[in-house]
Amino acid sequence: MNCAALVCGDTAIAIDCGVGFTDEDGAELVHPNFDWLRAQGKNLRAILITHGHEDHIGALPYFLEKVRVPVYAPPYAATLIEDRLAEHRLEGIDLRVSPAGSREQIGPIGVERFSVHHSIADATGLILDTPVGTVVHTGDFKIESDPCEGQRFDRTRLEEVANEGVRLLLSDSTGAEVDGRSRLERDAEAALRKWIARSPNRVVVATFSSNSFRLRAALRIARERGRKVCLLGRSVNKHTQTARALGLIPPVDSLLIAPEDVDALPPDEVLILAGGSQGEHGSALTRLARDDHSRVHLEAGDTVILSSRIIPGNELAVLDIINRLERRGLEVVTRAEHPEVHASGHGSREEQRTMIRILRPKAFVPVHGTHHHRRRHLELAVEEGIAQTKLIENGSVLEVTRDALRIVDRVATGRVYIDGMQSLSQEVVAERRAMGSAGVLTVLLSFKAGRLRHFPRVVSRGVFDVADRTRAERKIAEHARDRLKGRRFASREELEEAAIEVARRFLVHNHRKRPLITVDVNGES
Ligand SMILES: [Zn+2]
Numbered sequence: 145m146n147c148a149a150l151v152c153g154d155t156a157i158a159i160d161c162g163v164g165f166t167d168e169d170g171a172e173l174v175h176p177n178f179d180w181l182r183a184q185g186k187n188l189r190a191i192l193i194t195h196g197h198e199d200h201i202g203a204l205p206y207f208l209e210k211v212r213v214p215v216y217a218p219p220y221a222a223t224l225i226e227d228r229l230a231e232h233r234l235e236g237i238d239l240r241v242s243p244a245g246s247r248e249q250i251g252p253i254g255v256e257r258f259s260v261h262h263s264i265a266d267a268t269g270l271i272l273d274t275p276v277g278t279v280v281h282t283g284d285f286k287i288e289s290d291p292c293e294g295q296r297f298d299r300t301r302l303e304e305v306a307n308e309g310v311r312l313l314l315s316d317s318t319g320a321e322v323d324g325r326s327r328l329e330r331d332a333e334a335a336l337r338k339w340i341a342r343s344p345n346r347v348v349v350a351t352f353s354s355n356s357f358r359l360r361a362a363l364r365i366a367r368e369r370g371r372k373v374c375l376l377g378r379s380v381n382k383h384t385q386t387a388r389a390l391g392l393i394p395p396v397d398s399l400l401i402a403p404e405d406v407d408a409l410p411p412d413e414v415l416i417l418a419g420g421s422q423g424e425h426g427s428a429l430t431r432l433a434r435d436d437h438s439r440v441h442l443e444a445g446d447t448v449i450l451s452s453r454i455i456p457g458n459e460l461a462v463l464d465i466i467n468r469l470e471r472r473g474l475e476v477v478t479r480a481e482h483p484e485v486h487a488s489g490h491g492s493r494e495e496q497r498t499m500i501r502i503l504r505p506k507a508f509v510p511v512h513g514t515h516h517h518r519r520r521h522l523e524l525a526v527e528e529g530i531a532q533t534k535l536i537e538n539g540s541v542l543e544v545t546r547d548a549l550r551i552v553d554r555v556a557t558g559r560v561y562i563d564g565m566q567s568l569s570q571e572v573v574a575e576r577r578a579m580g581s582a583g584v585l586t587v588l589l590s591f592k593a594g595r596l597r598h599f600p601r602v603v604s605r606g607v608f609d610v611a612d613r614t615r616a617e618r619k620i621a622e623h624a625r626d627r628l629k630g631r632r633f634a635s636r637e638e639l640e641e642a643a644i645e646v647a648r649r650f651l652v653h654n655h656r657k658r659p660l661i662t663v664d665v666n667g668e669s
Pocket residue numbers: 195197262284489
């Protein structure tokens with residue numbers, strides 16, 4: 145969930161506005177707490193998007209719901225953002241397409257974009273011309289020695305910028321634990337070609353749909369091998385369409401078949417491009433693995449290639465898919481055993497070193513990745529002789545002057561959970577946690593003239609074993625009656641509070657349980 149801000153005088157710009165994925169507390173997405181950024185008000189003049197990955201664009205609809213500010217994005221990202229805004233029915237957003245090479249002046253800050261290699265088309269970094277000098281933000285990047293068609297890295301431009309002097313480099317740390325250089329996109333294509341060539345029956349390729357280079361590779365191989373392609377899943381279809389519209393992949397219509405036509409073709413003439421390489425619930429790959437896809441059924445002897453990495457946190461879901469497929473007699477090719485089937489979008493240490501050597505910045509601050517990645521990346525910069533370095537955390541306020549680099553403040557940050565299309569407040573998240581870990585218990589009371597009336601009722605779920613439930617609920621109700629009857633309450637709220645306290649103490653004392661307790665008071669004060 146990347147998001148940074150650059151403030152210069154009374155001009156603020158945001159760089160990226162991303163989400164993270166989660167299944168914590170029943171939420172689907174999480175984005176940064178934007179309170180500080182929203183509080184910039186009119187000073188916030190632009191959101192600059194580096195590229196179209198969800199961890200860089202996904203939070204835009206939630207941010208723009210409340211604050212209107214122009215968004216600048218490269219073409220592929222802009223198309224994805226447009227779709228997303230339409231899904232959220234957000235109209236009148238000022239979305240401007242800025243390709244690599246474009247320049248903007250936003251208050252005192254000049255913004256120029258440069259191309260970087262990454263696992264999505266149109267990935268860019270930013271050259272920010274500020275009154276204290278040039279700040280370069282790499283966005284996510286890798287540097288391929290032999291890039292595939294359509295991948296660009298504007299090395300010459302960066303060398304020119306370096307010659308004029310770079311005050312500060314903010315660089316992507318994601319690959320900092322990996323020595324050497326990252327695998328080439330070309331090599332991943334060659335590996336796919338090899339595995340598809342040796343597969344006797346149907347082949348399923350599951351990858352990150354947003355990687356149009358990989359989609360193009362799979363489509364190209366299918367054409368070479370005389371296989372028709374079935375696009376399975378919403379995201380694969382959407383990204384193929386987007387890539388096609390932007391001319392990133394050649395015409396594919398003659399190559400494509402509908403899911404219902406898969407069975408009619410001989411198995412060695414079919415290639416299925418499936419979404420859901422992370423084992424997402426309800427995704428095409430998950431449904432294929434469970435054999436509950438309505439139209440496509442895989443069989444023993446078919447091959448599934450997982451041309452992707454497993455994002456941390458998804459290991460169990462992906463392992464479940466692998467086990468289900470293998471149990472049914474399919475061949476599963478994974479990156480764990482065959483690393484050549486996937487190429488990362490993030491540069492390894494040698495590419496990070498190259499970026500530092502090209503730009504020779506006066507100061508270096510690692511960004512993206514975890515604290516550990518940033519620390520490793522910082523060590524690399526020190527090794528390269530960069531004199532000024534700083535490790536920053538979420539919320540750190542880093543002051544950059546012509547000569548100095550200091551952390552001067554810390555602003556509040558945090559996580560906002562999204563469920564469906566709505567954000568969940570901390571309160572709701574806390575309620576879910578309590579319910580999830582210890583169940584929920586409701587005390588129903590009636591109230592008249594400042595006193596408890598009738599016998600209380602208690603209803604619970606997820607607290608007691610079903611066989612004991614009625615008895616346990618009754619005991620709490622009796623206890624509540626004994627404690628509350630005869631007392632006078634100034635208001636319903638006072639009775640409510642007293643009832644929660646009585647139930648809470650009883651549950652802790654007698655059952656060592658802390659469920660979510662709610663009270664419903666009926667009657668007038
Ligand atoms: Zn990315």
